[in-house]
Amino acid sequence: MSNTEPPAIDELPARHADGPPGLAPALAAWRDLLGANYVRTEPSALQAAATATFATSQRVLAIVAPASRAEVLGCLAIASAHGVPLYPVSRGRNWGYGSRVPSQPAAAILDLARMNRIVDYDERLAYVTVEPGVTFQQLHDFLARERSELMLNVTGGPVDGSLIGNILERGIGLGPHAERAQHIGACEVVLPTGELIHTGYGRFDTPLAPLSGAGVGPQLAGLFQQSSYGVVTQMTVWLARKPAYFHTFYYQVRRPERLPALIDTLQELRLAGPPGAHYSLWNDYKVISTLQQYPWEAAGGRTPLPDATLAQLRQRWGVAPWNGYGAIYSCSARHGRAERALVAQALRGQVDDLRFVSDTTAWAARALARPLLWLTGYDIARATRSHDRAASPWLGAPGGNVASAYWRKRAPIPASMDPDADGCGVIWCSPCVPFTGSHVAAAIEIATRVIGAHGFEPNIALVCVTPRVVHAIIAILFDRAAPGEDERALECHGALLRALAERGYLPYRLGLQSAGGLPPPTDDDARLHAALRRALDPNNILGPGKYSP
Numbered sequence: 001m002s003n004t005e006p007p008a009i010d011e012l013p014a015r016h017a018d019g020p021p022g023l024a025p026a027l028a029a030w031r032d033l034l035g036a037n038y039v040r041t042e043p044s045a046l047q048a049a050a051t052a053t054f055a056t057s058q059r060v061l062a063i064v065a066p067a068s069r070a071e072v073l074g075c076l077a078i079a080s081a082h083g084v085p086l087y088p089v090s091r092g093r094n095w096g097y098g099s100r101v102p103s104q105p106a107a108a109i110l111d112l113a114r115m116n117r118i119v120d121y122d123e124r125l126a127y128v129t130v131e132p133g134v135t136f137q138q139l140h141d142f143l144a145r146e147r148s149e150l151m152l153n154v155t156g157g158p159v160d161g162s163l164i165g166n167i168l169e170r171g172i173g174l175g176p177h178a179e180r181a182q183h184i185g186a187c188e189v190v191l192p193t194g195e196l197i198h199t200g201y202g203r204f205d206t207p208l209a210p211l212s213g214a215g216v217g218p219q220l221a222g223l224f225q226q227s228s229y230g231v232v233t234q235m236t237v238w239l240a241r242k243p244a245y246f247h248t249f250y251y252q253v254r255r256p257e258r259l260p261a262l263i264d265t266l267q268e269l270r271l272a273g274p275p276g277a278h279y280s281l282w283n284d285y286k287v288i289s290t291l292q293q294y295p296w297e298a299a300g301g302r303t304p305l306p307d308a309t310l311a312q313l314r315q316r317w318g319v320a321p322w323n324g325y326g327a328i329y330s331c332s333a334r335h336g337r338a339e340r341a342l343v344a345q346a347l348r349g350q351v352d353d354l355r356f357v358s359d360t361t362a363w364a365a366r367a368l369a370r371p372l373l374w375l376t377g378y379d380i381a382r383a384t385r386s387h388d389r390a391a392s393p394w395l396g397a398p399g400g401n402v403a404s405a406y407w408r409k410r411a412p413i414p415a416s417m418d419p420d421a422d423g424c425g426v427i428w429c430s431p432c433v434p435f436t437g438s439h440v441a442a443a444i445e446i447a448t449r450v451i452g453a454h455g456f457e458p459n460i461a462l463v464c465v466t467p468r469v470v471h472a473i474i475a476i477l478f479d480r481a482a483p484g485e486d487e488r489a490l491e492c493h494g495a496l497l498r499a500l501a502e503r504g505y506l507p508y509r510l511g512l513q514s515a516g517g518l519p520p521p522t523d524d525d526a527r528l529h530a531a532l533r534r535a536l537d538p539n540n541i542l543g544p545g546k547y548s549p
């Protein structure tokens with residue numbers, strides 16, 4: 001927070017002063033409650049907070065940063081009393097889905113980053129209870145300090161993203177508990193009405209609260225995911241035990257026509273195969289965008305990437321049209337070997353260049369790393385770092401691939417990455433697709449055609465976190481500084497969302513860019529949500545609009 005004195009209300013620039021009539025008294029009341037340093041209205045801060053990785057028109061009226069549940073309650077009461085809309089963010093790194101930009105045309109941001117305590121931790125029952133400002137990196141470092149055998153599930157997103165923000169959006173990651181929102185205990189929620197509730201067993205004085213999601217009676221936690229019906233001020237997150245033994249594996253699919261049959265095999269493995277295994281596939285554009293920026297020179301300045309340049313890049317990086325990877329988490333070396341045999345048997349003949357790395361091979365490789373590097377130049381330690389217990393994303397070390405947001409930028413990637421401030425263009429379109437080869441092939445065909453027609457590269461990951469649907473994570477990457485690209489990228493996203501929805505492939509998650517992009521419900525859902533909004537947020541102040549236009 002800046003220590004500079006906030007400007008007086010009547011000195012606010014006109015575009016902020018013309019917020020709701022209650023803005024000036026609300027700002028005064030928030031300053032009384034939190035202290036002037038925690039109610040920001042400097043134009044530069046508001047402009048930064050209103051900037052996402054795609055064009056937005058929403059205005060930020062103020063950034064209000066409470067440090068406790070009591071202050072959150074006070075902030076909501078002030079917002080309700082003065083009719084000033086609020087938009088809650090935990091760390092605000094929702095890059096590619098709208099960042100910190102509010103869903104309302106003009107709103108104050110309720111920035112929860114100061115609430116960053118790990119309030120409970122139990123190694124034996126494998127959980128932590130955290131506040132919204134706790135980041136993936138912070139929790140990882142905490143577990144390392146505790147010499148914990150537990151691991152969290154990490155994402156490809158920012159290491160300083162919030163666990164709670166990501167879970168409330170039902171983000172997905174690597175390895176066990178990849179559907180993170182399914183692995184939570186009680187949540188503490190402040191409602192815009194000023195009421196405080198706890199989900200599951202949390203409403204009772206019982207040690208069960210962190211240990212069960214459902215508790216007894218209607219299960220309320222889901223009501224506060226992807227909704228903004230309340231501000232989540234604490235959440236228990238379950239952690240997985242690090243496996244006694246594990247394998248990573250890698251393969252390629254050089255002939256894309258083999259993909260549908262492989263998808264059917266992966267579905268069978270996901271349903272029946274080793275229980276703790278993870279399977280993902282990235283296309284060539286996705287892999288290459290994590291390894292380098294757009295090859296402007298080789299492409300002669302042209303976009304989208306010419307086929308000949310793509311072929312060169314595939315060769316340079318050893319990348320195929322589709323590249324599979326995964327991990328098998330086992331409870332002993334014996335189980336590990338048997339489970340590996342199952343996966344190998346299923347994939348053999350369907351994929352190219354299938355390779356497994358086990359804990360044993362990684363250990364041996366590390367022992368031989370120096371002489372091998374000296375003799376052959378091959379850095380085997382690097383090739384097996386996914387088995388480094390302290391640094392492997394498969395074992396909960398956050399890393400992410402945020403650099404890929406800079407794919408189309410002409411300037412080099414800065415050491416400290418901030419895609420919002422750096423003008424990176426990122427828009428995600430993340431449909432769920434039935435887990436069959438023919439459906440996945442149809443979704444890929446749509447994405448390739450629509451994105452190509454708009455002059456971008458189809459950057460696609462297929463993440464198999466359930467046995468029934470594949471999450472297709474499709475990125476439209478562009479340069480916000482390039483004239484016309486902001487508009488073209490949003491048009492592309494809209495066209496893609498519509499084309500996928502026509503086939504029934506609906507997104508698992510919405511960003512600001514996709515609000516209003518869902519087909520109309522075929523039942524009374526909209527009425528129910530309107531009734532819930534009236535009951536929970538009668539003044540309609542808390543982030544309405546993103547999921548329920």
Ligand SMILES: Cc1cc2nc3c(=O)[nH]c(=O)nc-3n(C[C@H](O)[C@H](O)[C@H](O)COP(=O)(O)OP(=O)(O)OC[C@H]3O[C@@H](n4cnc5c(N)ncnc54)[C@H](O)[C@@H]3O)c2cc1C
Pocket residue numbers: 088089090091092093094095096099100112132155156157158160161162163164165166168169170171172173228230231232233401402403404405419426543
């Ligand atoms: C290159 C790249 C790769 C990425 N990879 C992944 C990935 O693998 N998996 C993934 O899931 N995401 C990924 N992301 C998207 C995104 O960056 C992450 O999901 C990130 O964790 C979200 O930001 P956050 O955790 O700070 O959440 P926030 O921005 O704080 O919150 C997200 C939203 O949740 C709601 N919210 C937040 N906190 C609260 C609260 N306390 N109470 C009520 N509502 C609240 C708000 O609507 C808010 O806008 C990626 C992004 C990029 C650019």
